[in-house]
Amino acid sequence: MNNRLLVVFSAIFLILIFSLTAVSVYFQNNIVDSQLSDISHNMEANIDNRMEAQLDKAEMLLITISENEEYQYLFAEREREKLYYKLYQINRQLKDRGVSQFQFHLPDSTSFLRLHMPDTYGDDLSSFRETVNRANSDLTTTSGLEEGRGGLGFRVVTPIFYENEHIGSVEVGQNFDQIFLNNLKKDFGGEYFIYIFEPEKTVSWLDSPNTEYLASTIEKDPLPISENELAKLKEMNTLHYQHHNELVILVPFTDYSDQPLGYVKAIIPITEINDYLTTSIISTLILSSIILLLSFVVALILSTTITKKFNIEKELKQSKNLKDGIFEVIQDAVCIIESDMTIKDVNKVMEEWYSSKLPLIGRKWHEIFQTYEEKSNECSGIKAFETKQMCSDIVPIRCVDANVEWIELLAYPIIDEDDKVTKVAIFLRDITQRKKIEEYDRSQTIIKEIHHRVKNNLQVIASLLNMQSRLFKHDKKVQNAFEDSQRRIISMSLAHEKLYSTENVASIEISDYVESLVSNISQMYNNIDKKIKTETVVTKNYLDMDKTIPIGLIINEIITNSYKHAFTGKDSGKIKISFVQVDDAYELVVQDDGIGIPDNLDYDNMKSLGLTVINLLVKQLNGKIEMDRSNGTTYTIVIPK
Incomplete structure (x- = not known):
């Protein structure tokens, strides 16, 4: 009889311990899998965002160039040399930003001017440069990855019009190669490769010293992919898998026509994650072994003394204490239910969660957890009884006593020797915080997408205003009004672009925004006959959109006014913009050394739309504005924080 009791007690403890071990390993593996999945999704989003950012920046630049009337005239008159010298400084700036191709094409896709290779022109591109063909035929901007004479790169081609007549197109190109991969490696570590699905058809492949990939950060790919994985990539499915201590991420990309073109391969070291998992499993096994040994000892004691009536009560108490100790070690809420859903036992965490419904033992499980009078067939506990398999689920609950809103539930069946x-055993893990983090991340992504779409819509409006202004080419006042509106919209678009490209969607770093805005305005008014320099002194501050957009519009109005009126009769000039924090306020100063506003003009009663806009925006910000005419014109605006 003692031997039989020993086997019974040992089996019970063994099942319980194995259940706890399985649950622990299951959760640990879930944590690791979730981390690897997050790394993969972040890498995919980062690669996509970087590629999209390359095209967005080029497209904004081409809008400015294609809408410049002086460039339009020189191109329409086919003044190649004058156009080259007119754009010489812009071309140098583009080279510093990594732009490798800057060129103009005739309507039949013949090269007219390559600013990066000014002596090479007149060659027909129509046989292999489809982006140029589309821009000239559809009269719309075409962008994306495409092969050119210089290899695979980001291409943006925009049609140019002069006096409502299509005269050709302008293109900006940036290589998609080693530099792109080096930037990824610098920011995230690991090794990277660019593969093309059909390398034999590409110019870049013919120039590459390696026959396996287009570009890479190391000489040889240590982990080639299978044909099955390649087929999935061609269907534009992002893949990731673990190989020993490395995570392999495969991100497909398309060309300008949204056709699958190739993929970026990332090999990220994950030694720390694997070490964590190994350590956790070893710790779990050690703890389980200790508990198993203790359980065997207790079972042996109970079985050898069961026939002694005097020790029965003592031995049962010891068994209960040990079981309670095991329960209390578990940080999750645990309860044991019988086939009729009656709660047989619970641990301390379970009692704390449902303290208002004590006692729990003896009551029905569905009355406590599901608050139903009748049991539900969807209950994981019932499924575990019916299937004899472990069942898990993630469900929302309202546990007022413990402020728990989401749990991960695991029901593990306890089977006897008759296979019944x-x-x-039901384990409840509080995952409320994890769900809140997931919801926060999801909302951040949605907000970024909204700002991205607002930016795109504002750019479309700016382009529509530009096209509309062409209808009034004989009325300069109307045209100027359209151009002023277009510049205001571009300044707001730039704010939304800065916001969706940062991690914190609630605020913008103002120095980067102001410098980009000033540079954009300067390029629009670039004139080789007048050398106007700009200087910015902006301290690093983070402002929300309610302040950033009005400040950007104010700067746009003042600088535009300086370019238009301050340097009449002068060959050169300087505009200085500063934005600093002074005590509990921000101080914006815009100063030019131009001819200034005449003393006989009453600033407060001037009817200019630009000055009206400035005053309204300052009032909107609850700020104060002062103007000094002593040396040029200086605007000082104080804005409370």
């Missing part, structure tokens, strides 16, 4: 499920 006698009980089910």
